[in-house]
Amino acid sequence: MLRGFATISYYADDLDAARDWYTTLVGIEPYYVVPGYIEFRVGDDEHELGIIDGRYRPPMPDGPAGAVMQWAVDDVDRSLATLLERGARGRTLAATAR
Secondary structure (H helix, E strand, O other), X not given: OEEEOOEEEEEEOOHHHHHHHHHHHXXXXXXXXXXXXXXXXXXXXXXXXXXXXXXXXXXXXXXXXXXXXXXXXXXXXXXXXXXXXXXXXOOOOOOOOO
């Protein structure tokens, strides 16, 4: 489903649950696991997707904040449906075919 990106890390309040969720989503086990951090190599170019324990999250500003990521996918509609079925949410879910 997901084909690639540069490098990104997300914070998770429940690192074990995040590991399970992303393992199912990307279809592979993380290749690097240490206390407080896991990392996957995703897509054709094995880009890095890191998940950091939320205890290490820096102070956040009031109001909207977060990462903006554009994913390369094979099927936009199927990918969006899969993410929504797995509980993904956000203010805007948009996709651009290339």
